[in-house]
Amino acid sequence: MAETKDAVTVVNDFWQSRWDTYFTGTYEPPTVFGEYVAGTPDAPTCGGRPAVPNNAFYCPSGDYIAWDAQLMREGYAKGDSMVYLVIAHEWGHAVQHRVTGLTAEAPELQADCLAGATLFGSEELQFETGDTEELAQTLTDLADRTPWTESEDHGDAEERITAFNNGGSGGVDACLPR
Ligand SMILES: [Zn+2]
Incomplete structure (x- = not known):
């Protein structure tokens, strides 16, 4: 993706500018802990549980977003869309919490939907050829092998891509419970 700002700024700007359209109250961004190396003293804990390798997460009790350095590096090597997707997804959890x-x-799946709404709705992102395929591939890589059944499940690849595209075409409204 061609961008002038990094993914955190793009995602934050989207929610900052759109908050009043969908929600009441003042928008407060989550804290961005940023990257960690699992197993090191500097890695964050969430509710007493240490951050694990190969993960990115939003911690509700600490209201922060963090990601494994290696995971993001590997994802970035395949295409920068992955970084945007992961941050937009975790930011979606912060919005759910608010x-x-x-x-x-x-x-x-709602977080995937909100990620789609963010990336397609952002005025700061220009999609390049191949980005949509890259995003679908990332969702496939990060998907569970089984469909969604419990709140911690991510859902299978098809469910994740469908949710992301729903947000992309229908915006935030398409992600709200009805
Ligand atoms: Zn999630």
């Missing part, structure tokens, strides 16, 4: 009654039955 808005009472927002969280849908399948929170992981």
